[in-house]
Amino acid sequence: MGFFSSIKKLWGGASEQAEEPAAEASGETGGEAEGGAWRADLTLALRQSEPKLSLWLNHVLRGVEEAGPLLDARLGFLFDALEAPAAERDAFITAFNAWRDDMGYVVVEEFRSELQYRLALALELEDEEDERNRLLLKLSDGLARTREQIGRNLDALFSSHASIDEALWEELEEVLITADVGVASARELTARLKRRASKENIQEPSALRDLLREEVAAVFKPTRRIRALNPPEVVLVIGVNGVGKTTTIAKLAHRASLQGKKVLVAAADTFRAAAIEQLELWAGRTGAGFHAKAAGSDPAAVAYEAVDKAVQEGYDLLIVDTAGRLHTKANLMEELSKIKRVLGKRHPGAPHRTLLVIDATTGQNALSQTKLFHEACPIDEIILTKLDGTAKGGIVVAVAMQFGIPITFIGLGEKMEDLRPFDGESFASALL
Ligand SMILES: Nc1nc2c(ncn2[C@@H]2O[C@H](COP(=O)(O)OP(=O)(O)OP(=O)(O)O)[C@@H](O)[C@H]2O)c(=O)[nH]1
Ligand SMILES: [Mg+2]
Structure with missing residues (x-):
């Protein structure tokens, strides 16, 4: 989408459009009580601000205490000022409000951090220094x-x-x-x-x-990898019971949707009906498509149908959830290989990534889990969850040193925004 260039244009130099960001485009939704007088002030404040999302958000939220038409108008104004397409602006506001209602958040301080996270993804600002600093803070908190x-x-x-x-x-x-x-x-x-x-x-x-x-x-020196793939990208998520696979899938789906991707999640965890419902609920919340069969069905059949659906219906990303399993049970590990084979049969190259989720609080047990899963079903990436609230964060170092499998994300809490890309430098700084 290249918002970077428009941002630089808008705030870096004197652009004509910047004088009058399309106020009327987002106008009618609110702020009429003040006659929209804030628009002129906000334009000026944004133009004079350093180009940092956190600072922009301070200006955008000035005088806004709660969710409502004024907040919507202010957010719309920011998108317009950044010359984002109107459809993206409206989709963002709608999705954000749906999430906020679902969570029951009204007061700005309850949702400010999530809002910034979503804006960073939607506006492609996640790699900006400002956002990296925020990640470091979050990481320091978590660690x-x-x-x-x-x-x-x-x-x-x-x-x-x-x-x-x-x-x-x-x-x-x-x-x-x-x-x-x-x-x-x-x-x-x-x-x-x-x-x-x-x-x-x-x-x-x-x-x-x-x-x-x-x-x-x-x-944690990153290894070079081939990123190109034949869409839809298929991701298989595996791990022992309760490590956070399903919530991590929700968070990944959420990130991908915010980045404009069409996401399908599939419940190849057919072991418990509750597991299927849990994933369906998350899919609904993140706006992802959902595929499942009745509890007790063959997980490989669910996976096959899901990849078929993803190909047919033009999804960008399919994430397959699996039942938690003990890494010591050979028959359950064999089931994973079968799911993997079946995915590849319908869509060559799938799964493009197999993610192992491990729970940081399990400490050294994470090492034997990684070893046995990797032997049964080769892993491309590791996600470490529950780093918040554990004193065992050193396990990240152990896993990376012992297996050389990249750690791509870490979980720092239960909220959507709490899944963050892993960066070795930030991790080392936050730890020491
Ligand atoms: N504190 C914290 N809790 C987390 C994190 N990730 C997941 N959880 C919690 O861990 C619990 C288990 O998460 P699930 O996603 O259901 O785990 P699962 O691996 O799918 O579990 P099974 O399907 O039963 O194997 C939930 O209460 C999550 O909210 C994290 O990064 N930090
Ligand atoms: Mg699960």
């Missing part, structure tokens, strides 16, 4: 417990050693193990740090903190 623990232990370690010696290295290894980095990874990380400290002639224990941050970030 608070892990950071507190590791921070306290590192402080104690560095202050109790006057110089860098063998005892310090051993204790550092223990601190990392306590944060659930895992024995093998803690040892490897310490060895890397030791080599660097000696090469760079580091004497001060406290200087190791920065080195450690850099080494942790280096663990």
Whole structure:
């Protein structure tokens, strides 16, 4: 959609249209009580603002306390000012209000953060520095417990050693193990740090903190991958019981819809009727299409029909939910391979991505889950959920070091906006 260019045009230089953003286009919805007088002020404020979504939103929400026609008009105004197509503007406002009503949020502070998240996606501003800072804040919040623990232990370690010696290295290894980095990874990380400290002639224990941050970030160096694929893109989601597969699918569907994609979700978790209903509810909330069969049906049949529907009806993305299963049960793991085969039979190349969801609070068990799932049904990406509220955040490092499978998203809470793209640098900064 290239809103970047229009934003730069609008705020970077003197554009003619910028003088009068199409006020009348979104006008009639509200603000008439004030005679729409805010429009002139808002135009000026936006033009004079630094081009950052958070700052724009401050201006847009000035004097708006609750949802209603005034909020709609203000949001519409922002879209118009950014020269976004009217249809996208209206779709955004409609979808946002539907979600807000569903959640029962009325007061701005209840939904402000979600609103910003949605705007960032819809306006393609997610990669802006401003949004990255917000992610870092969110990440720091989510990792608070892990950071507190590791921070306290590192402080104690560095202050109790006057110089860098063998005892310090051993204790550092223990601190990392306590944060659930895992024995093998803690040892490897310490060895890397030791080599660097000696090469760079580091004497001060406290200087190791920065080195450690850099080494942790280096663990997550992204691998180059082929992104091109034959639509619809098919994503298979697997994992043990209760790790957050279904909610993560909802969050992924939500993100993709906000990015303008047509999304279908399929309930190949046919084990419980409640699981099918749960996914249907989420599909409704995010505006995604939904495919299911009766509880007890063959999951592979659901998957086959879903991919058929996705191809026939021109969906951009199909996400297949599966029942949680113990990684130690061979027959259940075999079922996954069958689902995978069947998807590929109807649509060559599908599933384009197989995502393993793991729960960060399970600590080291995440490693054996990853290993066994990967053996039964090769995994392309890992999503780690429930990093909020755990002191075991180090598990992220362990998983990345041990398997080299990219971690693409992390879950930092139960809300839609709480699923965030994973970035190693931000993670290391938030952790240390
Ligand atoms: N705090 C927190 N809770 C989460 C996160 N992701 C999921 N949850 C919660 O975890 C619980 C289980 O989520 P589901 O999505 O039903 O898990 P599932 O893997 O589909 O479960 P099964 O289908 O039974 O295997 C729900 O209460 C979610 O709200 C997260 O990132 N943080
Ligand atoms: Mg589920």
